[in-house]
Amino acid sequence: MIAFRLRYCKRHMVAYINREVSPRIRSRISRYIDQSPACYAEYTRQRDTQRELIGGLSTMGRPSDQQLAQIWVGIERDMSQKSSMPKCGMGAFKLSYGIVALAVLTVLVLPLALGGENVPTTVAQPVLARQVAEVTTPNITEAVATPEAVAVSGEQPMTAQATEHPVNDILPQAAITPSGDA
Amino acid sequence: MTGNENHEETYCLIARCLSGDQTAYTELYEKFAAGVYRLCYSLVLNQLDTEDVMQDVFVYAFKNLHRYDRNKSAFKTWLYTIAVSRCRNTYRKKRLPQVDLTQVLHLNLAAPRAETPEARMAQRSVEDALVKALTSLPAMLREAVVLRYGHGLTYREIAEVMDCPPKTAESRVRLAHTHLRKLLKPEAQGLLEELLSF
Numbered sequence: 510m511i512a513f514r515l516r517y518c519k520r521h522m523v524a525y526i527n528r529e530v531s532p533r534i535r536s537r538i539s540r541y542i543d544q545s546p547a548c549y550a551e552y553t554r555q556r557d558t559q560r561e562l563i564g565g566l567s568t569m570g571r572p573s574d575q576q577l578a579q580i581w582v583g584i585e586r587d588m589s590q591k592s593s594m595p596k597c598g599m600g601a602f603k604l605s606y607g608i609v610a611l612a613v614l615t616v617l618v619l620p621l622a623l624g625g626e627n628v629p630t631t632v633a634q635p636v637l638a639r640q641v642a643e644v645t646t647p648n649i650t651e652a653v654a655t656p657e658a659v660a661v662s663g664e665q666p667m668t669a670q671a672t673e674h675p676v677n678d679i680l681p682q683a684a685i686t687p688s689g690d691a
Numbered sequence: 692m693t694g695n696e697n698h699e700e701t702y703c704l705i706a707r708c709l710s711g712d713q714t715a716y717t718e719l720y721e722k723f724a725a726g727v728y729r730l731c732y733s734l735v736l737n738q739l740d741t742e743d744v745m746q747d748v749f750v751y752a753f754k755n756l757h758r759y760d761r762n763k764s765a766f767k768t769w770l771y772t773i774a775v776s777r778c779r780n781t782y783r784k785k786r787l788p789q790v791d792l793t794q795v796l797h798l799n800l801a802a803p804r805a806e807t808p809e810a811r812m813a814q815r816s817v818e819d820a821l822v823k824a825l826t827s828l829p830a831m832l833r834e835a836v837v838l839r840y841g842h843g844l845t846y847r848e849i850a851e852v853m854d855c856p857p858k859t860a861e862s863r864v865r866l867a868h869t870h871l872r873k874l875l876k877p878e879a880q881g882l883l884e885e886l887l888s889f
Contacts, residue, residue, distance in 0.1 A: 570732025
């Protein structure tokens with residue numbers, strides 16, 4: 510029973526001394542302190558320790574006016590350095606970087622903005638060249654097909670006119686149909 | 692000045708700072724510098740580091756004054772939160788040594804009642820003993836006990852500064868209390884009481 514009371518007191522003693530316990534717990538601890546020497550000893554120990562801590566910590570590290578003034582000088586210096594952006598340095602670097610990025614973007618976008626006529630079809634040209642090649646070089650086997658074979662197959666022989674279509678009129682489908690339907 | 696009047700004066704200073712009044716920054720600093728210094732010193736236990744942390748704390752606070760919300764916490768609590776955070780960075784980097792307290796706190800000096808050099812020396816010895824005792828504590832317990840007994844913060848305020856539940860703050864104070872009680876000798880207790888009674 511005594512051990513239980515002492516454990517109970519130890520658990521709540523700091524809060525009891527600071528008047529931070531409920532009335533029920535406060536009443537119980539007060540009773541234990543009155544009845545038990547061990548609980549009373551625990552109370553005095555905690556109370557004295559707290560007094561010492563409060564006394565020591567409230568005076569510990571008290572700065573002098575000179576120390577505070579010195580620190581304030583450093584604070585003012587830091588505040589003034591960070592508040593003003595220098596003309597050259599990081600700000601100028603960011604500005605030039607932005608200009609370069611804008612110039613690169615302009616070079617890339619400008620051709621598209623001017624329209625399709627002057628755009629070099631560096632990508633499309635090989636396809637067109639292939640189409641022209643396919644039209645101008647007809648399938649040899651069909652070209653040399655005899656009229657009888659053509660008549661049997663029901664296909665129209667390729668005439669010279671079929672090969673003379675200008676490039677712009679060539680539709681992608683025409684290259685696929687060697688019969689000259691284009 | 693009552694607590695509310697004190698808060699209102701602080702809020703006026705903050706408003707003046709945000710409107711660009713440079714003298715308001717000075718006044719705000721003078722109002723809170725001593726408390727922040729004591730807090731930082733109690734945590735990092737080193738004068739040079741304390742000055743660095745102090746500068747860092749106020750520069751950050753002044754730069755971010757627009758972020759302070761008076762509805763969420765008192766300005767002092769907000770400032771102390773910044774200070775504790777900066778102190779944690781410092782002693783994480785430095786890793787304060789753990790002192791063997793079985794060899795310290797054997798104080799048996801006679802404390803004269805008058806304000807004499809001997810009394811000042813004795814007071815310094817007590818402070819040194821307390822510093823060594825605090826050094827032995829884990830950082831969280833040290834923060835809790837310093838905020839509680841050194842600055843009188845409530846458990847709710849301590850919880851806000853330390854970013855933990857109030858019950859956790861309470862148990863940390865209790866654990867620190869228990870830890871320090873074993874280390875502070877009765878001679879030191881009596882000596883401190885005499886010194887404080889000057």
